[in-house]
């Protein structure tokens with residue numbers, strides 16, 4: 354490697370040019386910050402092919418890369434096919450005929466890094482050796498600029514984003530939580546069958562459970578597919594004495610459908626293995642750093658949501674980093690908000706995959722399955738901030754308030770004793786701000802701090818409620834001033850405010 358020139362400072366340093374790092378760098382550069390993205394040189398090892406669900410498109414559009422991704426010509430999939438929990442094949446098509454992407458990660462990551470560069474990020478291929486945090490709220494990143502790493506170069510930054518994935522260059526300095534989680538090893542191979550595969554849905558990702566592991570196959574063209582087995586080095590009956598290729602073939606032979614698929618295909622890359630064990634973090638932010646994407650937490654590959662999670666984590670990290678730089682007094686609020694959100698997302702995905710493993714365990718009574726189904730992923734995070742209006746509508750007090758509203762010729766709404774306005778962090782554009790929420794308690798939800806119910810802005814509704822004598826006038830005034838909502842949602846929200854005592858209707862009552 355020839356010696357690389359690096360600046361001595363940068364507003365923001367992003368370590369790692371995977372989906373999280375490239376996306377965060379692109380967003381922050383587009384917002385006018387100086388961003389240096391440092392990423393290891395690509396190893397000659399093959400990379401995995403991964404499935405990205407159609408819902409990623411919304412994120413791609415938000416960060417301005419959708420067109421480039423669509424033009425790149427990745428193989429598109431129409432859904433997933435499972436043999437899971439029973440012997441029956443289950444084929445699921447993506448809703449509304451949408452299509453996902455089957456991407457070879459080397460190509461996908463390259464595209465995202467190019468997109469970051471196009472937005473003015475300085476992208477440098479080099480390895481970060483360590484990061485030091487200085488007392489004056491700067492961080493110093495030590496970068497290897499020559500192949501023997503004898504003279505790492507120091508670059509100072511106000512914010513460092515650790516997007517180094519499983520390596521976790523900052524995350525591993527005491528923040529990673531992994532010990533209680535099961536281990537998963539992925540062993541992958543690439544198969545060719547020039548005449549294609551005899552499958553009803555050749556673009557589908559295939560997932561097959563077997564006695565002590567599961568197999569997964571991602572097609573990247575009509576003739577080439579990646580086939581990976583997920584095993585537990587402690588629980589799966591692995592052929593550890595043999596070479597990795599023999600272990601791989603032995604595991605594959607435990608499947609019925611996927612081994613049938615590959616029996617007359619050509620293995621075109623020697624199988625390789627990588628760690629796919631789940632982990633989280635005790636916190637995801639410090640005064641000058643954020644842990645982003647897989648550096649913060651890793652969800653089971655079964656979900657197929659790792660890349661989506663990484664990009665949405667990058668989006669949030671960009672908002673938090675921007676807040677720290679332009680409004681330092683909000684820095685701590687923003688960082689705590691970030692940690693809470695990352696933990697909530699990890700725990701939501703993890704609970705969902707534990708349920709899939711419970712399904713698998715109904716057919717395979719083996720520690721591989723039972724161990725993964727029994728995990729308790731409840732992490733400490735703040736009290737709930739969302740209300741499911743449909744379930745709240747079953748509350749008799751909400752129903753009574755709704756009936757009263759319907760029968761009221763007039764209304765006279767005033768704040769009640771149950772009105773508690775709290776200040777909570779939320780997002781406004783590119784910043785974390787403190788926004789008003791209402792502290793409400795219902796028998797169904799318990800206590801929640803909430804701003805919106807079905808898009809109805811509750812503090813805003815409380816503010817204008819007293820200015821109108823008829824519900825239709827209040828509804829019209831609300832829709833003129835704020836983002837319009839539909840009448841059933843508006844009435845549901847108003848009934849909730851009355852039922853919880855945040856508002857009272859004085860019409861026709863003695864004062």
Ligand SMILES: Cc1cc2nc3c(=O)[nH]c(=O)nc-3n(C[C@H](O)[C@H](O)[C@H](O)COP(=O)(O)OP(=O)(O)OC[C@H]3O[C@@H](n4cnc5c(N)ncnc54)[C@H](O)[C@@H]3O)c2cc1C
Pocket residue numbers: 368369370371372373374391392393401402403404405479480481482516517518519520521522539581627628629645646647648654657658659660661663
């Ligand atoms: C077996 C398996 C199957 C998966 N299947 C899917 C799937 O089908 N769909 C899906 O959405 N997700 C899948 N995932 C998850 C997905 O791969 C990750 O969630 C995603 O890659 C996270 O992106 P990231 O940018 O956070 O981290 P990474 O993609 O790991 O990127 C980290 C980057 O940091 C660089 N780096 C590391 N250390 C340093 C350093 N010291 N200095 C400089 N650079 C450094 C690395 O080279 C890399 O470029 C799978 C994962 C595994 C293991």
